[in-house]
Amino acid sequence: MKSVVVTKPKEYKIIESEIPELNSDYEVLIKMKAAGVCGSDYHIYHGTNPNSTYPLIPGHENVGVVEKVGSKVTMVKEGDHVAIDLIITCGECYQCKIGRENICENVLVRGSGTDGGFREYLTAPEDDVYIIPKNIPFKDAALIEPYAIGAHTTTRGRVVSDDIVFILGAGTIGTIIMQTCKAKGATVISCDINQESLERAKGYGADYIINSQNENIIEKVQEITKGKGVTIAFDAACFQGSLTSLFEKGLIRNAGRIVSLGFCTEPEAISQAMIDVRELDLIGSRMSAYQFEPVIKDFEEKKYNLDGIVTDFIKFSQIDKVFYNIDHPNPKVKKMVILFD
Numbered sequence: 001m002k003s004v005v006v007t008k009p010k011e012y013k014i015i016e017s018e019i020p021e022l023n024s025d026y027e028v029l030i031k032m033k034a035a036g037v038c039g040s041d042y043h044i045y046h047g048t049n050p051n052s053t054y055p056l057i058p059g060h061e062n063v064g065v066v067e068k069v070g071s072k073v074t075m076v077k078e079g080d081h082v083a084i085d086l087i088i089t090c091g092e093c094y095q096c097k098i099g100r101e102n103i104c105e106n107v108l109v110r111g112s113g114t115d116g117g118f119r120e121y122l123t124a125p126e127d128d129v130y131i132i133p134k135n136i137p138f139k140d141a142a143l144i145e146p147y148a149i150g151a152h153t154t155t156r157g158r159v160v161s162d163d164i165v166f167i168l169g170a171g172t173i174g175t176i177i178m179q180t181c182k183a184k185g186a187t188v189i190s191c192d193i194n195q196e197s198l199e200r201a202k203g204y205g206a207d208y209i210i211n212s213q214n215e216n217i218i219e220k221v222q223e224i225t226k227g228k229g230v231t232i233a234f235d236a237a238c239f240q241g242s243l244t245s246l247f248e249k250g251l252i253r254n255a256g257r258i259v260s261l262g263f264c265t266e267p268e269a270i271s272q273a274m275i276d277v278r279e280l281d282l283i284g285s286r287m288s289a290y291q292f293e294p295v296i297k298d299f300e301e302k303k304y305n306l307d308g309i310v311t312d313f314i315k316f317s318q319i320d321k322v323f324y325n326i327d328h329p330n331p332k333v334k335k336m337v338i339l340f341d
């Protein structure tokens, strides 16, 4: 089998090896079918992901077919289509016990802290795989993980139908959060500097769009919300100052929630007063917990319009194209998915 290994920042190679053996009776062998390429894979390749180790096989948005099962496996069988969870947890710590396994104190992430799915076969414990109905094509199933993020972050933010939501960033994750908020019945304002991304967000259901390149965010939000401000804001842009901008007077109303989703390490300029005067909630959000199964059900019910969310499907045999696109950012390449034979 072939694997793609990032040996160190900005260097990768394709290695040949034997198909892995099962490490325990509870494991399954999976033949990869599709793997999404995420912003964090860009950071891994560029050496700017604080959580990645090298050498590393990237890829955390993985789906495939079960090819072999260990003798004690009971929940999946050969031939099942599965999505593979990215999170490996201890099951013992405080966070695991209170249902926050995504932030387990011993968490290991497939595709960043340990090897991921940019390879033809991998093994995983049966507990880490979720069966996908066969009518969901693999090319769509690769999006289960990013939609699990949408489900998680909107759960963290407690989004309900009464909410009027502001989403900074209309890239793939911003769009997925927007669709998830819409599915929960909320009203959504998408904001970005790229008009094409905004038009796209509108096509996927955004109620309002703001181009912050040529429109004043606060004025527009005030106009849309009739002077009240939004009830919740998501930072899906994650650049220095993006989080601070959500605290600007007029954007969010008293008792609002602000959800942050990035790993930007630059300091922000948020004072206690900015939080306390309006009694805002600042909520952190990372990956997802217990969202794969509900999202698989949503996909089965065709709850989300997935058409065009992936802009580039690339064959595993043409993996060089993936790294070329990572090195040559093109606004038209919004989301890549690697397809295996």
Ligand SMILES: [Zn+2]
Pocket: 038, 039, 040, 060, 061, 145, 146
């Ligand atoms: Zn991802």
Ligand SMILES: [Zn+2]
Pocket: 089, 090, 091, 092, 093, 094, 095, 096, 104, 105, 106, 107
């Ligand atoms: Zn744990």
